[in-house]
Amino acid sequence: MSRAFVVREYGGPEQLKLENVEVGAPGPGQLKLRNKAIGLNFVDVYQRTGLYKTPLPFTAGNEGAGEVIAVGPDVTGFQVGDRVAYQGPVGAYADERLLPADKAVHLPEGISYEVAAAALLKGATAFYLLHWTHELKAGETILVHAAAGGTGQILVQWAKAIGARVIGTAGSDEKCEIVRQCGADLAINYKTGDFVAGVKEFTGGKGVDVVYDGVGQATFEPSLDCLRPRGLMVSFGNASGPVSMPRLGILADKGSLYVTRPTGAGYFRTAEDIRTAADALFNMIELGRIKVAIDQTRPLAEAVAAQQALEARATTGSTLLLP
Ligand SMILES: NC(=O)c1ccc[n+]([C@@H]2O[C@H](COP(=O)([O-])OP(=O)(O)OC[C@H]3O[C@@H](n4cnc5c(N)ncnc54)[C@H](OP(=O)(O)O)[C@@H]3O)[C@@H](O)[C@H]2O)c1
Structure with missing residues (x-):
């Protein structure tokens, strides 16, 4: 048996129910994993609320790292x-899980379970x-919103490594300091400033x-007013609510x-796509x-509080849940 946070109805954080589930043996093409660290992401919230429809019931969570404890037939x-x-x-969000083998990437020796679980989804x-989406070039200038967040901090550092000029926004002066430490050329507190x-x-x-x-x-x-003529608006999330196209x-x-x-889902269509992104990310790390x-670490049992903190803008960087 494995503990797992199961969502049976869309709704608030209380819809995350800790249950004991039978994981079973891996089927064809599957691995069975013992999670060592689990990454928290805003997409977990969208799936729990039903903004992103995920067939019910489902075990929450989209990112993790662990040890292979069984290998299904046909897996090479x-x-x-x-x-x-x-x-x-x-x-x-579980002690153990089944995973399609084509979604798994090997960890290089220098990458811990914790770092991998905190970075793979956000870094890929x-x-x-x-x-x-856009082949960013040295000398280009970009604006990154929520730049002190899990995805934001990696975006800022990677863009700086490419040689771009980076402006980051964040919701407090303390968060803006983190954005500057990530290398941003300018950090703007968008709660207090324009x-x-x-x-x-x-x-x-x-x-x-x-x-x-x-x-x-x-x-x-x-943000459209921040772009140069023929500039590109990459709208990749909805932490404040979904965008209706004007x-x-x-x-x-x-x-x-x-x-x-x-x-x-649109960009990582094959195992090779995922490996390409993971190799590049692990290399940069x-x-x-x-x-x-890894700014917040909690036991797996505290997944509800972890999601509440993420929704309340009370986190920076990545949050880990530890089984
Ligand atoms: N499309 C994709 O492939 C993809 C993949 C990964 C992530 N994403 C998206 O990227 C975004 C960041 O994801 P993440 O997991 O790294 O989360 P995160 O950035 O660590 O947390 C979300 C941040 O959004 C900001 N925010 C602004 N208004 C908010 C509001 N009304 N409610 C809550 N947060 C608000 C907050 O930072 P401030 O306080 O600084 O404003 C908050 O800390 C999410 O929208 C996520 O869905 C998309």
Whole structure:
């Protein structure tokens, strides 16, 4: 038996119910893992509330790292005892789980379970946003919202490593200090200040090349005013609520802009896609170019409080749940 946080109805954090579940043996193409560390992500909240429809019931959680304890038929490349990490599919908030082998990546020696669980989903996202959604180049200028968050801190550090100029927003002065420590050229407290004016001033009125926006509703429209003509708006999340697309002509009015709404599911379609992103991320971590901030660590049993803190904007960096 394994403890697991199961969601049987969409709703508030109280819908995360700790249950004892039978995990069983891995089927064809599957691994059985003993989780060593589990990463918390905002997508876990969207799935729990039903904003992102996930077939019920499901075990929450999309990111983790652990030890392979059984290998299903037809699986090649993995054996019992291997150290692996994964991002998606759901089922991470548990002591043990089954996982499609094509979602697992091997951990290099220098990457701990904790770092992998704190960084794989967020860092693979940063990789695809900076390399595949837009191939970021040295000298380009970007705006990253919620830059002190789990995904935000990795995005800022990676963009700086590429050689971009980075403006980060965050919801307090303390968070802005973290954004600067990640290397951002400018940090703007968007709770107390006007980030559009800050971006205009920093760029001499030109605007940025790309906005990376995981905040959504609260920042989407003003972010369009931060872009240069033909700049790219990457709306990749909805921490403040989902964006309803305003009339299409707004993109013409504001300078022939581009908008995209990418998801991991759209970019990580094969095992090779995931391995490419994971290899690049682990390499950046091992080189010391990206530091993974594990700012909150809780026992797995505290998953409800962990999600409440994330929703209340009371976290920075990554949160780990430990089985
Ligand atoms: N599309 C993809 O492939 C993909 C993959 C990974 C993550 N994401 C998205 O990226 C975003 C960040 O994810 P994360 O897991 O790394 O979370 P996070 O950034 O660690 O936490 C969310 C942050 O959003 C900010 N925020 C602004 N308004 C908020 C509000 N009304 N309620 C709650 N938070 C608010 C808060 O920072 P401040 O206090 O500084 O504002 C908060 O700390 C999420 O929208 C997530 O869904 C998308």
